[in-house]
Amino acid sequence: MNNIIIDGEDNPITFIFAHGAGAGMDHEFMQSVAKGLAFKGIRVIRFNFPYMVKRAEDGKRRPPDRAPKLLEAYQEVIEQVDADKLVIGGKSMGGRMASHLSEVDKVAAMACLGFPFHPPGKPEKYKGEHLAELAKPCLILQGERDTFGKREEFADFDLSDSIRVEFIPDGDHSFKPRKSSGHTEQQNITVTVEKLSAFIKEVLNEK
Template sequence: MSISKIESHVEQAKAHLIFAHGAGADKSSEFMTRFTQLLNDAAYSVTRFNFPYMDRRIAEDKKFPPDRMPKLLDCFEQVLTDCEQDLPLYLIGKSMGGRVAATLSGDSEINSAHLTKIKGVICLGYPFHPIGKPEKLRMTPIETLKKTALILQGERDKLGDKEMIATLDIPKLCQVVFLPDGDHDLKPRVKSGKTHEQNLRQAVREIEVFIGE
């Protein structure tokens, strides 16, 4: 499987993060690029990659839907296999990418050597349910986690807001931190007095605490 990647290495890195994009925007999107820069500034090396359907979208200039979960998992595991790092390794994903990362960490089919590599999972805007369908919960990846996980969620995320998440039974391996007035991209409204950049920087600080480096 040919996977397009962007490697962003820093000297004296504290950890290496494999960063998966969401359903609608690729590895080079504004969000992915800016968040990677902030992670680099915090002394984390980052590998970004595209899932196969996204490369096909770009090549054919058509909006194909995301691949099914087995194919997404195969792609993520291949990137993990190719990652030759002695650093602590974390899986991180934006929206759908976070769901795939969480699923991979609890997948009974994953190579045990690969599972040993993974120190934790970070989800940026976890898609707890489709927009407008809170009854269709996507809790299985969280409920089957084998590694500790950090979910960084906007307070008013339409795929899982603070009020709705308060009703859920979140497993002990998973910590949820809310970003002030954030939407699914962690972006607050102007009237909140917060900025998107402030929320992104707070998210990176939470990651630093989670990793503990």
């Protein structure tokens, strides 16, 4: 499998971790979470969507591919992975794409880190309609101050009972807190890894 990074290659359970719109699979946030999960006994598979592969080749910034192409690329990765059941997810856009692949047989659950419910300042452009019908378990980890969906907005979001939401203290879209909050970015990454690893092991019946 080209264009893939695997952390914890020999670990028994698998999480596919897709990147967000603006940065690829080797971004610091992606690395930190992947390595943290690998330490917890989870095999983490990262990949770049096609537009990000092209950026890596020539250095030119491109907008993301259209959703059908992103979903096709994600599904190809799922099909290549040697696991009967796995958890899929991603950062922002990557998590949103994963949430549209819940019907794939191999997929036991989904995990979304910073779900982009709407563009910042445009709550009327809501992108979470399908979440009301989600049947498989899904974890959403959301920064309390995320401008793509703040904590106080969640009362207005129609989410399936299969979705579990956990908030990252004072986090923005990348889970970074303000210095004045008393929290640190590293603490929030640690919290993210703890909550995410526990969820993955729970849905895959691993302790």
